[in-house]
Structure formats: structure tokens, C-alpha cells
Amino acid sequence: MLIKPSSKLLKSIVTDSKRIPRIYFEGNPIMSYVFWMRLKWISLRLKKYSKEKNKCLDFGGGGGIFLPTLSKLFSNVVSIDLEITEAQKICSAFNLENVELVSADILSNELSDAPFDAIIAADVLEHFKDVKPAIKKLNKWLKTDGILVTSLPTENWMYVLLRLIFGVEKPFDHYHTGYEVERLLCENGFKRINRSQVPLYFNILPLYLISVWQKS
Numbered sequence: 001m002l003i004k005p006s007s008k009l010l011k012s013i014v015t016d017s018k019r020i021p022r023i024y025f026e027g028n029p030i031m032s033y034v035f036w037m038r039l040k041w042i043s044l045r046l047k048k049y050s051k052e053k054n055k056c057l058d059f060g061g062g063g064g065i066f067l068p069t070l071s072k073l074f075s076n077v078v079s080i081d082l083e084i085t086e087a088q089k090i091c092s093a094f095n096l097e098n099v100e101l102v103s104a105d106i107l108s109n110e111l112s113d114a115p116f117d118a119i120i121a122a123d124v125l126e127h128f129k130d131v132k133p134a135i136k137k138l139n140k141w142l143k144t145d146g147i148l149v150t151s152l153p154t155e156n157w158m159y160v161l162l163r164l165i166f167g168v169e170k171p172f173d174h175y176h177t178g179y180e181v182e183r184l185l186c187e188n189g190f191k192r193i194n195r196s197q198v199p200l201y202f203n204i205l206p207l208y209l210i211s212v213w214q215k216s
Contacts, residue, residue, distance in 0.1 A: 001047060002040040003068040005090060010065070013089040020063030020086050034207060037198050038151045041210045042122060043069050045194065049147050049212050052117040057141060060106060060124030064090035064099075070120070071096045078113050080106055107133050114141040122151040123208075126176045131184050139189045139215060148190065148213040151198075152178030158205035178209040191216040 007025035014020050023031050046056075054075050058066060061079030064087025070077045071094070079087055080102040091099050102109065119142050128134045138148055153159060155177040160170075176184075186192065190213040197206030 001043045001069065001073070002036070003072065003094075004036060005065060005068065005093070009090075009093055013086050013093075014063070015086055017063075017083045017085070019081065019083055020065055024065065034199055038122065038208050038210065039066055039069065041196050041198055042066070042120060042149050042151060043073065045149050045196070045210065045212050046070075046073055046118055046120070046147075049149075049194065050118045051145055051147075052143075055113055055116045056118040056120065057111070057114070057116045059119050059121045059138065060127075061087060061101075061120075062124075063087055064101070066120070066122065067091060067096055067099050068094045071099050074098075074118070076100070076113070078102060078111060078116075080104060080109065080111065082106075107137060111141060115143040115146065116141055117143055117146050119146070119148045121148065123153065125150065125181045126152055126178065127171075127173045129175050131176060131181055132188055135185060135188045135190070142215060144215060146214075147193075148185075150181070150185070150209070150211050150213065152181050152209045152211075154178045154206055154209060156205050156207075159207050182209065182211060185213060186216075189216055190214065 010025040023035050056074040056077055058079040061081050077099045084101045084103045087101050192211050192213055194212040196210040198208040
């Protein structure tokens with residue numbers, strides 16, 4: 001179900017904002033495979049666990065790389081981020097007429113489309129120094145029977161080692177590990193109903209946690 005924008009398209013629209021990491025289309029093919037696997041796993045969880053597929057929110061949607069997939073899964077899609085230049089080009093390239101892009105500060109904005117059947121927070125919550133206000137927004141914008149799907153980097157020693165091997169620099173604003181963020185979600189109004197690990201063959205030391213949440 002995952003719809004992957006071509007490397008040629010991504011190369012032509014990428015900017016210095018890093019909303020579309022270059023690992024998606026250049027560099028080590030193993031790391032690129034892992035990055036795409038995250039999105040594939042999220043799409044599978046959305047298809048399985050979302051009871052209604054009317055409205056979804058891509059929370060911190062970045063460059064819009066996941067929007068072609070979301071637009072097929074849901075009738076209406078909203079993506080919110082401070083920078084939407086690349087996402088606009090993705091929408092244009094795929095003619096995504098059911099996608100609305102919102103350029104705004106996530107924490108200070110109110111969305112008229114809320115509440116949502118599903119919210120995706122893919123590798124975004126670890127970027128908040130104080131995660132609780134973001135979690136509060138997610139809880140407010142999610143329907144009572146809706147689902148939240150998160151992707152979070154573990155930042156374990158295997159993650160650190162692979163960064164060294166492949167010459168990938170840790171973002172300065174990775175303030176929390178995936179485990180820390182998941183603990184905060186559990187403490188602030190969410191219950192986890194499913195967790196997967198990426199890659200699957202790193203059962204003990206996964207690089208990413210893909211989890212499905214409901215309101216507690």
C-alpha cells in the first residue's frame with residue numbers, strides 16, 4: 001500500500017530544510033530501506049487499526065513524502081508543519097486533491113477539521129524539548145475511538161553505532177529516545193495497543209518503534 005515518490009522526484013524538490021531527509025533517495029541503501037520500512041509499517045497499522053477512514057492528520061508532516069499513501073487510505077488528509085514547500089510539490093506531482101496543507105506552529109494552531117479518525121506522528125515527537133504540550137494537542141485532536149500511530153527512534157547503542165558506520169550525524173534536536181516519548185504518552189492520556197520494531201530482524205535492539213495508540 002505504500003506509495004513511494006521516485007528518487008528522481010525527491011532529488012528535484014528537496015531543499016535545505018531537511019523536511020525530506022536525503023537518506024530516502026541517496027546514500028547507503030540499507031539505511032534507505034529502513035527509512036521506507038518505517039512508513040510501510042505505519043501504513044499497514046493505519047489500514048488495520050483505523051475504524052473509520054474519513055479524516056486523518058499528518059502531525060509534523062514535513063516534506064509530504066507520506067501524503068500519496070495517506071491520500072489513498074483516507075478520504076481527507078491534513079498535514080501540518082512549519083515548512084510546506086516540499087509537501088506542496090509532492091501534492092502537485094501526485095495531484096492530491098484531498099490533501100490540505102497547513103503551514104503553522106503545531107502548538108499554537110487550532111485545526112477546524114479536528115477531531116480526526118487517525119493521527120500520524122512519524123519521527124516528530126522526539127524533536128520537542130517538552131513533549132507534553134504536543135501530546136495534549138494530539139489528545140485534543142483525536143476522536144474518542146480514533147488511533148494515533150507513532151514512529152520513534154530508539155537511540156540505543158546499535159542506533160549510535162550505525163550512525164558512526166554510515167557517517168550520519170545525530171540531529172541536534174533529538175531530545176528524547178523513543179522509549180522516553182512512549183512513557184510520556186502512557187502517562188498523559190494514551191494507551192498503547194500495538195508495537196512493532198523496525199527493522200524486524202533487530203528484535204533486541206530495534207532502530208525504530210512503530211506503535212498504535214488509543215485514548216486511555
